[in-house]
Amino acid sequence: MPPLLHPALPLLLGATLTFRALRRALSRLPLPAHVRADPLRTWRWHNLLVSFAHSIVSGVWALMCLWQTPEMLVEIETAWSLSGYLLACFSAGYFIHDTVDIVVSRQTRASWEYLVHHLMALGAFFSGIFLNSFVGGGVLTLLVEVSNIFLTIRMMMKINNAQHLLLYRVNKYVNLVMYFVFRLAPQAYLTHFFLRYLGQRTLGTFLLGNLLMLDIMILIYFSRLLRSDFCPERVPSQQHKDKFLTE
Numbered sequence: 001m002p003p004l005l006h007p008a009l010p011l012l013l014g015a016t017l018t019f020r021a022l023r024r025a026l027s028r029l030p031l032p033a034h035v036r037a038d039p040l041r042t043w044r045w046h047n048l049l050v051s052f053a054h055s056i057v058s059g060v061w062a063l064m065c066l067w068q069t070p071e072m073l074v075e076i077e078t079a080w081s082l083s084g085y086l087l088a089c090f091s092a093g094y095f096i097h098d099t100v101d102i103v104v105s106r107q108t109r110a111s112w113e114y115l116v117h118h119l120m121a122l123g124a125f126f127s128g129i130f131l132n133s134f135v136g137g138g139v140l141t142l143l144v145e146v147s148n149i150f151l152t153i154r155m156m157m158k159i160n161n162a163q164h165l166l167l168y169r170v171n172k173y174v175n176l177v178m179y180f181v182f183r184l185a186p187q188a189y190l191t192h193f194f195l196r197y198l199g200q201r202t203l204g205t206f207l208l209g210n211l212l213m214l215d216i217m218i219l220i221y222f223s224r225l226l227r228s229d230f231c232p233e234r235v236p237s238q239q240h241k242d243k244f245l246t247e
Contacts, residue, residue, distance in 0.1 A: 015092065055148040056145075058087060058094070060146075072084065088125045146182040151178075172230075
């Protein structure tokens with residue numbers, strides 16, 4: 001008789017509850033005065049703290065997976081390791097938690113782009129978790145979390161109106177480099193790899209569709225990043241006010 005529950009389900013549940021507990025713990029930390037004065041900024045600050053923790057852990061973990069199992073760089077569909085599998089479960093748990101947090105906090109309209117991203121990411125991770133395929137691809141996509149460390153620092157400083165600090169000015173250049181190295185480069189490499197599945201009726205074709213949509217989103221985010229940090233005079237003041245959640 002087949003098992004009623006997939007072995008990965010307890011891992012996903014455990015990861016999701018871990019991030020929920022982390023969210024509750026981090027919400028007890030003191031807030032900057034500028035953030036504390038606005039309920040929306042307060043929610044976003046707590047949300048970004050959890051994202052920051054996930055980025056540090058999963059970004060370093062992804063680098064370790066590739067160092068331990070370098071064939072994941074080439075055998076993207078078939079390469080597998082226990083560490084990579086657990087990393088996929090860990091990050092899927094984060095995306096489940098963040099999706100629930102956005103919906104429960106009634107931030108769906110302001111954060112719809114994150115929800116679309118999370119659903120596409122979960123679709124990709126589930127292929128590795130439940131079908132044991134493309135675990136290497138999942139690990140490669142999580143290299144983006146190294147870039148997200150600096151991107152999250154940038155967003156938190158913007159929410160706190162700290163763009164005048166030297167740290168922000170230094171971080172914006174570091175963030176740009178990391179964006180190229182750990183976001184654009186891996187995404188281009190994966191897109192090139194998955195183009196071989198074009199026209200086939202396979203899981204690879206589904207993942208290619210996911211990747212192409214993510215490519216569009218990443219380029220839009222990159223355009224926003226450049227305009228906001230390096231060409232601020234081209235961004236209308238009203239957009240500065242309304243877009244702090246996504247820029």
